[in-house]
Amino acid sequence: MSTYSLSDGLASGAPRASRAPVLATWLRESGVGVLASIAWIAFGVSCLWWEDVGDWSRTHSLGIAAFIIAAIALFGTVGADYLGSPGKALHKRAPWLVALGVFLTLWEVATAKFAWLPLPFFPPPQSIIEVYTDDLPKLLDSVFASVKLQLGGYLIGATLGFVTGVSIGWSRAVGYWAHPVLRFIGPLPATAWLPIAFFTFPSSWSASTFLIALATGFPVTVLTWSGVASVSNAYYDVARTLGARPSFLVLKVAIPAALPHVFVGLFMGLGSSFAVLVVAEMIGVKAGLGWYLQWAQGWAAYANMYAALIVMSLLCSGAITLLFSIRDRLLVWQKGTVKW
Amino acid sequence: MVATTPLAEIDAHPSAGAALDIEQVSHAFDIDGTELPVLSDVSIAVEPGEFVALLGPSGCGKSTLLRLVAGLDKPKAGTLREDEARITRPHPSRVVVFQDPTLFPWRSVWDNVALGLEAQGILKSQRQRVDNALDLVGLASFRNVYPHQLSGGMAQRVALARALVNDPKILILDEPLGKLDSLTRITMQAELVSLWQRKGFTTLLVTHDAEEALVLANRVIVFSDRPARVKADIRVDRPYPRHRGDPYLGDLRRQILGLLGLDATW
Ligand SMILES: Nc1ncnc2c1ncn2[C@@H]1O[C@H](COP(=O)(O)OP(=O)(O)OP(=O)(O)O)[C@@H](O)[C@H]1O
Numbered sequence: 001m002s003t004y005s006l007s008d009g010l011a012s013g014a015p016r017a018s019r020a021p022v023l024a025t026w027l028r029e030s031g032v033g034v035l036a037s038i039a040w041i042a043f044g045v046s047c048l049w050w051e052d053v054g055d056w057s058r059t060h061s062l063g064i065a066a067f068i069i070a071a072i073a074l075f076g077t078v079g080a081d082y083l084g085s086p087g088k089a090l091h092k093r094a095p096w097l098v099a100l101g102v103f104l105t106l107w108e109v110a111t112a113k114f115a116w117l118p119l120p121f122f123p124p125p126q127s128i129i130e131v132y133t134d135d136l137p138k139l140l141d142s143v144f145a146s147v148k149l150q151l152g153g154y155l156i157g158a159t160l161g162f163v164t165g166v167s168i169g170w171s172r173a174v175g176y177w178a179h180p181v182l183r184f185i186g187p188l189p190a191t192a193w194l195p196i197a198f199f200t201f202p203s204s205w206s207a208s209t210f211l212i213a214l215a216t217g218f219p220v221t222v223l224t225w226s227g228v229a230s231v232s233n234a235y236y237d238v239a240r241t242l243g244a245r246p247s248f249l250v251l252k253v254a255i256p257a258a259l260p261h262v263f264v265g266l267f268m269g270l271g272s273s274f275a276v277l278v279v280a281e282m283i284g285v286k287a288g289l290g291w292y293l294q295w296a297q298g299w300a301a302y303a304n305m306y307a308a309l310i311v312m313s314l315l316c317s318g319a320i321t322l323l324f325s326i327r328d329r330l331l332v333w334q335k336g337t338v339k340w
Numbered sequence: 341m342v343a344t345t346p347l348a349e350i351d352a353h354p355s356a357g358a359a360l361d362i363e364q365v366s367h368a369f370d371i372d373g374t375e376l377p378v379l380s381d382v383s384i385a386v387e388p389g390e391f392v393a394l395l396g397p398s399g400c401g402k403s404t405l406l407r408l409v410a411g412l413d414k415p416k417a418g419t420l421r422e423d424e425a426r427i428t429r430p431h432p433s434r435v436v437v438f439q440d441p442t443l444f445p446w447r448s449v450w451d452n453v454a455l456g457l458e459a460q461g462i463l464k465s466q467r468q469r470v471d472n473a474l475d476l477v478g479l480a481s482f483r484n485v486y487p488h489q490l491s492g493g494m495a496q497r498v499a500l501a502r503a504l505v506n507d508p509k510i511l512i513l514d515e516p517l518g519k520l521d522s523l524t525r526i527t528m529q530a531e532l533v534s535l536w537q538r539k540g541f542t543t544l545l546v547t548h549d550a551e552e553a554l555v556l557a558n559r560v561i562v563f564s565d566r567p568a569r570v571k572a573d574i575r576v577d578r579p580y581p582r583h584r585g586d587p588y589l590g591d592l593r594r595q596i597l598g599l600l601g602l603d604a605t606w
């Protein structure tokens with residue numbers, strides 16, 4: 001980590017223990033950490049220095065937390081060499097810590113302290129923290145409901161889509177019947193079915209599961225199908241001359257060869273099913289983060305909406321990350337895949 | 341690089357070669373409605389255990405003939421028989437090493453070589469054969485590598501191992517050594533001959549290289565331009581191992597190159 005650059009040595013003529021290069025090196029190594037620490041101290045100070053324009057209970061704790069983060073940032077980056085991999089991880093993210101500290105300071109000052117941004121619509125950080133501490137049970141219930149609904153619908157849709165896609169790609173007869181149906185119904189946004197689905201299904205939960213499965217199933221079907229259809233005949237020839245039966249050709253040739261396409265479909269399905277989930281929860285299901293957003297809007301509880309949005313984005317991003325790591329595990333044989 | 345010892349081990353399942361009868365086979369492809377004749381009345385009777393090299397101009401129909409022998413396609417006319425039984429579909433007793441290695445990119449080298457045994461449902465009890473085949477082509481240390489991490493020549497050696505592991509009665513080789521450097525190529529040629537001598541399978545080898553054909557085969561068949569007809573059927577009665585400098589082979593080589601239309605330069 002602590003190496004002298006070539007120009008340092010040349011400038012001084014001979015390697016001598018001068019003060020300036022050491023300082024320069026230290027600044028290069030730890031400067032960002034120090035900056036991050038300063039940014040978070042600024043955030044802490046901005047919390048505690050002025051009076052809040054409104055009535056928020058977590059301002060003080062937030063300020064203290066900011067100082068603690070500042071301390072961690074400072075010692076973590078300065079002592080990165082001694083901390084092993086967590087230290088390295090922190091060092092790598094230090095620039096982001098700086099940006100985050102600056103952003104939070106500006107946000108704090110612009111909302112809670114001087115109300116430059118109109119107030120109920122732009123709540124300060126402490127009011128969002130307040131939501132997380134005081135409204136936690138309801139928020140957790142919503143998270144649980146959303147995850148359950150999304151997971152059920154997605155798994156059903158992905159499985160059915162995969163099986164349908166493989167069947168269409170493999171069997172001409174299945175393709176003959178399924179293709180027109182797919183062309184006719186597939187491009188329709190799943191949300192368009194919403195009014196009908198809520199009437200015809202016994203519960204709003206089963207209706208939403210159906211819609212999420214539909215939104216997932218279409219892209220998975222189409223991409224699995226195109227993946228299976230684009231498998232090179234040379235692979236089948238090789239397998240057939242080695243004594244492969246049709247079941248082997250499907251399971252051990254067509255499916256693995258199509259898997260990269262299948263994952264593209266799974267990603268697309270995940271994206272469109274999120275949209276359906278939120279809309280379904282806002283309109284019909286009386287639970288979940290979409291419903292929470294709707295409810296918060298009814299009460300003009302803007303802090304709750306931001307809090308729910310943040311949780312939602314963490315969940316969606318987490319789901320995508322999970323899918324990426326499954327893909328990376330299954331498709332290690334591919335070279336040059338995108339890292340999420 | 342290429343180990344010689346495992347030859348004896350792979351011998352655990354001896355299989356004699358099968359006879360191959362190609363009787364008046366003609367074939368053609370449809371290209372945009374017009375018929376492109378590729379094989380015209382080809383008849384070749386191959387004895388069990390013979391090593392036959394097929395030579396001919398590029399695009400004349402050699403690979404097409406091999407696909408017919410493998411049972412991947414049906415000829416427009418004529419019949420092909422393996423030991424009197426008509427060839428109608430692929431069977432692991434006739435294994436092809438294609439012109440492209442076509443390894444399965446999602447399978448490691450070991451799993452690629454294991455493909456045939458797995459497809460026939462006998463992998464569990466015969467894993468040793470996969471290891472032996474990998475040793476044979478000198479790639480035992482690359483067993484866990486994926487195909488995109490191999491060089492072209494290594495990929496071709498894996499394809500060869502994937503064929504040999506099945507103990508074929510007829511080994512069908514479509515320029516399997518084409519991508520190898522000349523040194524590995526000579527070693528692999530020697531391996532091929534000694535393997536063939538030990539196991540006695542019938543071999544059909546397509547090659548562009550007259551010298552390779554003469555060093556390896558005991559019969560060389562020269563095809564005409566497309567549509568391919570048998571232009572010459574030459575016995576090579578020389579003991580193995582053969583030497584490249586052998587004047588007898590030199591004469592034959594000139595004769596073959598003449599048949600291929602290269603006499604002016606040689
Ligand atoms: N599936 C196919 N559809 C249409 N035409 C084909 C097909 N396969 C081969 N051909 C044609 O048949 C002819 C013979 O092809 P083939 O691959 O047998 O040649 P080859 O003798 O193996 O040549 P090379 O030595 O270059 O490999 C070529 O003209 C090719 O265009």
Ligand SMILES: [Mg+2]
Pocket residue numbers: 402403404439514
């Ligand atoms: Mg060819």
